[in-house]
Amino acid sequence: MKTIVLTFDDAVTSQLTNVAPVLKRYGFGATFFVCRFTDEWRAQHGEYLMGLDELRELQRQGFEIGNHTWNHPNMQQLSDEENAREVDSLSEWLKNGGITEAPVFAYPGGPYAENAAPLLRERGFLVARTTEKGAWDLRNCDPMRVPSTPVQGTDDALFLKAISYADNTRPAVIVFHGVPDIVHPWVHTPPECFSEWMKYLHDHDYRVIGMAQAAQE
Numbered sequence: 153m154k155t156i157v158l159t160f161d162d163a164v165t166s167q168l169t170n171v172a173p174v175l176k177r178y179g180f181g182a183t184f185f186v187c188r189f190t191d192e193w194r195a196q197h198g199e200y201l202m203g204l205d206e207l208r209e210l211q212r213q214g215f216e217i218g219n220h221t222w223n224h225p226n227m228q229q230l231s232d233e234e235n236a237r238e239v240d241s242l243s244e245w246l247k248n249g250g251i252t253e254a255p256v257f258a259y260p261g262g263p264y265a266e267n268a269a270p271l272l273r274e275r276g277f278l279v280a281r282t283t284e285k286g287a288w289d290l291r292n293c294d295p296m297r298v299p300s301t302p303v304q305g306t307d308d309a310l311f312l313k314a315i316s317y318a319d320n321t322r323p324a325v326i327v328f329h330g331v332p333d334i335v336h337p338w339v340h341t342p343p344e345c346f347s348e349w350m351k352y353l354h355d356h357d358y359r360v361i362g363m364a365q366a367a368q369e
């Protein structure tokens with residue numbers, strides 16, 4: 153059986169309203185990689201962003217909440233102290249909000265930040281997700297450099313390509329953003345396409361789980 157690891161980035165409200173119900177319908181697991189963002193950004197886009205109430209609801213429904221930093225910086229350009237603050241403040245925010253952080257991380261923007269990998273290991277994250285495409289070879293790949301494929305838009309071929317990396321021993325990790333995503337149109341996925349793609353996974357007997365579950369198997 154082939155395994156797909158589903159991840160959803162940036163704490164977009166439509167992930168609770170439109171994504172979670174579809175996942176529940178099929179019994180799929182998933183990881184939501186969240187940021188807190190700045191107060192200014194929150195003030196501007198409050199309705200678009202999930203806060204602690206929404207994240208608690210996702211957790212109550214059985215989904216994993218992972219760390220995507222406080223404010224989505226390019227970690228390659230930050231000092232060790234700045235990166236530690238970005239990671240730790242998000243962890244604290246979740247903890248103070250009554251949310252158990254899954255031991256998984258996603259680099260903001262996607263690229264592997266080699267300078268941050270020792271910190272992430274030290275903080276106990278089991279795996280960290282990049283957007284370097286390919287299958288996830290759990291036994292041989294660097295756990296701080298897990299590949300994944302972003303999917304957005306309406307192109308079935310892009311989705312099929314992303315899941316084609318999965319084989320019988322290696323999962324494929326997929327990244328979605330908002331469904332829909334009104335603030336970042338370039339990573340927007342229409343709810344109709346998303347529902348169809350999830351139905352495809354269900355109809356073709358894929359196993360669909362979150363990243364911490366996959367890392368701990």
Ligand SMILES: [Zn+2]
Nearest residue numbers: 161162260261
């Ligand atoms: Zn992101």
